[in-house]
Amino acid sequence: MAQPGIPAARGAAAGLQAQNGAASAAGSPYTNGPVQNTLMSSSQGYDSQLPGSYPRPMPAKTLNPFSAQSNYGGSQGSGQTLNRPLVASSPLPPSLQSGPVPQMPLPTSRNPAATPMPSGSFLPGANPPPPLNWQYNYPSTGPQTNHFPHVAQPTLSGNTNLTADHQYVSSGDPALQTSFIKPGSTLPLQNPPLPTTFQPGAPPGPPPAGGPPPQKTPPKAALPPPFNSTVTQEGITSHANNGSVVAHSTYDEIEGGGFLATPQLINQNPKTSRSVGYAYPSLPPGYQNTAPPSVAGMPPSSLNYPSGPQAFAQTPLGANHLTSSMSGLSLHPEGQRVVNLLQERNMLPSTPLQPPVPNLHEDIQKLNCNPELFRCTLTSIPQTQALLNKAKLPLGLLLHPFKDLVQLPVVTSSTIVRCRSCRTYINPFVNFLDQRRWKCNLCYRVNDVPEEFMYNPLTRVYGEPHRRPEVQNATIEFMAPSEYMLRPPQPPVYLFVFDVSHNAIETGYLNSVCQSLLDNLDLLPGNTRTKVGFMTFDSTIHFYSLQEGLSQPQMLIVSDIDDVFIPMPENLLVNLNESKELVQELLKSLPQMFTKTLETQSALGPALQAAFKLMSPTGGRMSVFQTQLPTLGVGALKPREEPNQRSSAKEIHLTPSTDFYKKLALDCSGQQAAVDLFLLSGQYSDLASLGCISRYSAGSVYYYPSYHHQHNPVQVQKFQKELQRYLTRKIGFEAVMRIRCTKGLSIHTFHGNFFVRSTDLLSLPNVNPDAGYAVQMSVEENLADTQLVSFQSALLYTSSKGERRIRVHTLCLPVVSTLNEVFLGADVQAISGLLANMAVDRSVTASLSDARDALVNAVIDSLSAYRSSVLSSQQPGLMVPFSLRLFPLFVLALLKQKSFQTGTNARLDERIFAMCQVKNQPLVHLMLTTHPGLYRVDNLSDEGALNINDRTIPQPPILQLSVEKLSRDGAFLMDAGSVLMLWVGKNCAQNFLSQVLGVQNYASIPQMMTDLPELDTPESARTIAFISWLREQRPFFPILYVIREESPMKAAFLQNLVEDRTESALSYYEFLLHIQQQVNK
């Protein structure tokens, strides 16, 4: 790629185009290494601890014919793209993977888990996909094949090695077969001594032409012992020494465990290194300077190579490097400034706040992960825990790993290069010691570069591992081979569970849902395997048989809610394509079916149990719609809210009242099913208990208080928009995420909707692009001997097209040793976000008032630490580092946020929903809901406007959230993330009213106005351009409310003005005074 890295989501359109252009021009940007390399790769890449002991096996030229043919992984060639259907009416840019991603039939015939293999026969280096590569070349492999690959294809049997593999896979081409059968057949496992000479003069020709020369066989045959250990370390199939295969039963191993995950290998490692030492006694002249023969026999970890050839373009991330980066401090000159908040009150920048840039050398920084995806509260990591404690700032990461990306490099590689001990994926921040070895930046182990990795598919140059896309992009997606599967990728399964009690019918939600579903049925992410099912419940549970051939859906009622069972084994979950008519018919008739119901009870618990039973063979997504407190069967709840006690911060029920939902959620999680809860309830429904079902199964919660189809059109519209986004957004199934960090750092607390299955493995039955996660970290060991630390999150998931993919983000940050630097690098938004997460935990485990105190103390403590340890002269006033100038403001905003506010206006369920949102939202949205943006829009001008694709987007300055910024003769737009509010002042200019709102005068603004008319005036065009630009930046569609003096929404608008005093909370200035008092004590 011409320009690596994920560009910022907005404002980089030009860059994107260039990149995409480059990708398509390159033809096959991310193909894996040359096909011919297979054999050598097996012999060299993994086998050799002494990289480079073979001369470079082939000139780059010979590779070209192949790579030119192969078009997978982001090339334009193969027809099917992964782009999810987008909401039709939404003005979002195509937000998913940029590249046309070929629909890839998963690697066939290699299913280690299912295939018994003697030790050593499964060669990770070799097995992967040269065959795959070929396979993609042949159109005969239909992109629509949606079979379970392992099942459909002959599995790799016993001693077959890679070459035999070819036979199966690339059966379309006899030339390939013949060329590779030979080496395969001569494949005695342990015998031939490793050749010390490899004929460089005979580079293997392209296989179709003539096949590799026979002399290549020996190196291949020599691999087994080393490979044996490699395989095990892959963490996928553990070969015991006797050759039996242990298929792992959990995902823990699949994604790759930690250091201890594969204990049985330990005794094999010496063997590896021994054979290595034996195998490469002499070095070709070209590499002698890098690897003196004397160290040849030593175990890899103790190898102490001088650093690699200078030809390497990748800058070594070393000490000299960092010092040079210090001089080019990327902190803006203002960054060093100390601010007296009491004097300089207007600290809010008029443009959206940008995250601080880590103080790294620009070469590294330009490769770093986009802060929208991965960001750390402290962009300079303190060296020791003591230093961190002194700073009193939380250290943690905020992630948005599955965000819809405009541009995402996808690699279809046969070998996914990972560190052999900590299983880190190779990333831009690893250190290439020389061409053949890289040093892991997380555990510092020296690893070999596999042969295939030596070839760069982008430039088609051999011997440039450091130019590979994996090493040029901090965010990258791999197509995972079958080792990353425990079972064939599951089909997308969607089960909808509707509450049809009297209360539910009253709200009229069923109409909206069914209509929405009908409209979006074809847009549900999925493929020909997509399955859907429907259930309804009141005091009994109703199933719907959608068997193909039935003239209409058949309803089956289970009234025994104490012991629920599935009335028929099949046809409750049906293939959407095959039974589309029936599904549509059901959706049309469903709203009418229960109109006369008098049943008021709700057996949610049993219904969920039934749904779980229905889903457990496949896993998938359950969408549960509930409108009241569950009253029957297991999981029945009692009302706990006491309206009179709303105001007091104590004694409110934030904890679940039963563990039923948690247990069920964990069961669901175990079966890869996630539960999304839509709560549309007027009364108290104990979201604290119900929410557990989504929280631990990695679902999401949606709450529409007082939903009613007639009385509350605002909620109806919001519900419809969100439902549409929900149905059509990208989804990942049976996912796990692991977050690794450099040795010395450790993660101790996790925030978000998931189940932490083992120390660092998050189990996510479903992952969606609107979910964010946060973790807290501590510094376990002194980081003095390292200048850089890295964090890597790897999300392994099954896409709705049935591909197994791994999305990897890597973030690299500098380590600092002084308190001042720690403060300078603080990321105030991330800190506030993490504090909000911690405060939610605190309110649940302790109490709300504790959480509020903790938030305030966080500000006081860190600012006192700054005052006492960093500032030399004790000036009066509230001195804060520039980086934290907005800290008090954001914390005050948090205190006034629905989750943590005091006062009578927060209903318990709304508060708990707000807390769920804090935990589950990505940081950007959390910050917008906490501290909305306020713009004056009645005098928009083109001054300073952005120009994107011929559209002029005015950029009004962001105003402070205070009534004093409002004026009666203006109109103000508040962007609170999920809603936009346009407040129109009483004396607003007539011009604005008529040219933008399209009304005669102020009085004729409709009470309920949610759309701006498209008028043919420049004012209208500007306003609409600005609003749609705001909307484009987020995946969902925020609704615009026009608010005038007596609108019901006005209270919500005013409540967001966080700098003002309210009945129960301080104004910003008072808050600053309070902080100052505490700090200067």
Add this chain to the structure above:
Amino acid sequence: MEAVVFLFSLLDCCALIFLSVYFIITLSDLECDYINARSCCSKLNKWVTPELIGHTTVTVLMLVSLHWFIFLLNLPVATWNIYRFIMVPSGNMGVFDPTEIHNRGQLKSHMKEAMIKLGFYLLCFFMYLYSMILALINE
């Protein structure tokens, strides 16, 4: 009679020691990723009540048989056990909750607790042994 009381305490204490060791092993298995949080916690929660009963029985027995010193020694641990058992939030799946155990260093504190208890039970074991022998000699 004295000897019988101590013999019983001794056996009970043995069981508690085994239980503590089991707790430690299971928790360290979790720490090392050998088992997942769900199975670890369900294993451990099963044994929380037996431990509670076992220890409370000895404590009460000491009170009844008027061994004040040993009773007072046991009292804090017994109180802690009961407190911990009662204070489990209603939404949790027991003293060990799989969704919480990896958060806020809970695993470490559980581990520490199990270690301290093991030490304490060992101490008690020798004390009971000594007292039993003394009682036997006196008879």
